Amino acid sequence: MDQIIVTGNGPLNGQIPIAGAKNACLTLMPATLLSDEPLTLTNAPRLSDIRTMTTLLQSLGAEVQALQDGQVLAMSSHDLTSTRAEYDIVRKMRASILVLGPLLARFGHAEVSLPGGCAIGARPVDLHLKAFEAMGAELDLRDGYVHAKAPAGGLQGGIVEFPFVSVGATENALMAATLAKGTTVLRNAAREPEIVDLAHCLQKMGAQIEGEGTSEITIQGVDTLGGATHRVVTDRIELGTYMLAPAICGGEVECLGGTIDLLAAFCEKLDAAGVSVEETPNGLKVSRKNGRVSAVDVTTEPFPGFPTDLQAQMMALLCTAEGTSVLEEKIFENRFMHAPELVRMGAKIDVHGGTARVTGVNRLRGAPVMATDLRASVSLILAGLAAEGETIVSRVYHLDRGYEHVVRKLSGVGAKIERVTGQ
Numbered sequence: 526m527d528q529i530i531v532t533g534n535g536p537l538n539g540q541i542p543i544a545g546a547k548n549a550c551l552t553l554m555p556a557t558l559l560s561d562e563p564l565t566l567t568n569a570p571r572l573s574d575i576r577t578m579t580t581l582l583q584s585l586g587a588e589v590q591a592l593q594d595g596q597v598l599a600m601s602s603h604d605l606t607s608t609r610a611e612y613d614i615v616r617k618m619r620a621s622i623l624v625l626g627p628l629l630a631r632f633g634h635a636e637v638s639l640p641g642g643c644a645i646g647a648r649p650v651d652l653h654l655k656a657f658e659a660m661g662a663e664l665d666l667r668d669g670y671v672h673a674k675a676p677a678g679g680l681q682g683g684i685v686e687f688p689f690v691s692v693g694a695t696e697n698a699l700m701a702a703t704l705a706k707g708t709t710v711l712r713n714a715a716r717e718p719e720i721v722d723l724a725h726c727l728q729k730m731g732a733q734i735e736g737e738g739t740s741e742i743t744i745q746g747v748d749t750l751g752g753a754t755h756r757v758v759t760d761r762i763e764l765g766t767y768m769l770a771p772a773i774c775g776g777e778v779e780c781l782g783g784t785i786d787l788l789a790a791f792c793e794k795l796d797a798a799g800v801s802v803e804e805t806p807n808g809l810k811v812s813r814k815n816g817r818v819s820a821v822d823v824t825t826e827p828f829p830g831f832p833t834d835l836q837a838q839m840m841a842l843l844c845t846a847e848g849t850s851v852l853e854e855k856i857f858e859n860r861f862m863h864a865p866e867l868v869r870m871g872a873k874i875d876v877h878g879g880t881a882r883v884t885g886v887n888r889l890r891g892a893p894v895m896a897t898d899l900r901a902s903v904s905l906i907l908a909g910l911a912a913e914g915e916t917i918v919s920r921v922y923h924l925d926r927g928y929e930h931v932v933r934k935l936s937g938v939g940a941k942i943e944r945v946t947g948q
């Protein structure tokens with residue numbers, strides 16, 4: 526298996542281009558299932574998760590072509606052959622559940638394997654299913670699959686009251702409601718930029734949606750949706766990750782394509798820690814204000830709060846900050862698996878339930894470490910960039926789910942990083 530070897534090499538300087546968002550692309554792709562006309566996405570990221578979604582859509586009979594080195598995805602669902610998403614594909618990626626809403630809305634029935642838990646938490650899909658029930662669907666869980674059936678005449682508009690915010694359930698319900706009869710109201714909806722991006726794409730396809738970006742989204746169902754071309758929004762998590770590189774190593778890095786509105790809560794924490802973020806015509810320029818960064822407390826929350834997907838990377842920074850920081854993980858029940866690996870590199874971290882206390886050390890030391898999930902893997906790379914000596918990160922297939930060309934992007938700003946291919 527491949528490994529990434531990082532050697533602490535001092536300050537980083539230069540520019541890093543930020544890709545389109547994995548989490549937007551993974552919900553925009555299933556939107557093709559809502560229409561028999563072509564949907565083309567530009568600014569798509571080149572990631573293994575995108576290839577998995579491609580395989581899933583193709584298994585349903587959709588055409589998906591990756592053009593321009595994978596940055597353009599030309600899709601068409603005019604001739605679907607199946608409404609069943611098989612376990613063998615779904616088990617690889619939880620976002621596979623996002624085909625359920627579109628299939629159910631357009632064809633009146635679908636069978637989708639339950640995705641199962643993952644390293645960061647149990648991650649049930651009950652809120653997705655309750656939303657479909659509120660639109661009149663009958664659901665049956667059998668043989669590890671959700672068997673979903675719309676009423677005769679199709680899904681009906683309904684009131685969906687989410688008990689807490691779920692990004693995926695909001696996306697699934699939003700897509701399904703575009704073709705339901707009548708009006709659907711989603712209350713306590715997620716407000717993430719990826720939801721807004723999905724709504725904008727669906728609007729281009731002819732959907733009637735109001736309130737995206739607020740906690741109440743209203744959808745007036747239409748009979749059919751058409752085709753569209755849509756540019757995937759910037760990946761705010763990749764952006765935040767690379768903003769942390771000069772924060773942890775020193776130097777000045779401009780993240781091309783970044784804007785503060787995508788990451789306001791994160792930028793506030795960087796400011797409090799002593800990291801300057803400046804908006805430029807091309808992106809965000811990041812550098813330390815003085816010498817060492819200072820401790821800050823962080824609590825993860827749904828957007829517009831501090832994103833859980835940047836908690837591990839922020840922890841890597843705080844491992845070298847002056848003072849003690851408290852990180853509270855409020856979204857996933859088991860998202861501190863990077864902590865013991867960072868401790869192997871000399872970090873001082875105490876984890877109790879959903880809270881981690883991090884006391885900064887002067888210098889981390891390189892060590893062999895194991896990536897346990899996507900964001901954990903990149904936090905270890907960030908820590909390795911700031912550590913003395915060599916850090917060898919194993920299980921980097923997690924990284925490939927969410928970061929394209931990570932070696933090229935970081936070595937472009939002066940990092941000493943290489944990927945070695947194992948047998």
Ligand SMILES: CC(=O)N[C@H]1[C@@H](OP(=O)(O)OP(=O)(O)OC[C@H]2O[C@@H](n3ccc(=O)[nH]c3=O)[C@H](O)[C@@H]2O)O[C@H](CO)[C@@H](O)[C@@H]1O
Pocket residue numbers: 547548549551619620646647648649650651652653654690691692693694827833834856857858
């Ligand atoms: C592909 C994608 O976009 N993934 C993102 C999405 O995941 P995802 O859409 O899976 O995350 P959710 O917002 O749904 O999850 C939030 C919380 O709700 C729980 N929950 C969710 C659905 C449900 O039916 N029942 C339930 O209990 C989850 O276990 C979790 O504890 O949002 C997360 C929270 O910002 C991010 O970390 C992920 O990167």
Ligand SMILES: C=C(OP(=O)(O)O)C(=O)O
Pocket residue numbers: 548619620834899900927
């Ligand atoms: C948790 C993540 O992704 P997913 O929901 O696809 O597992 C992530 O992007 O950090």
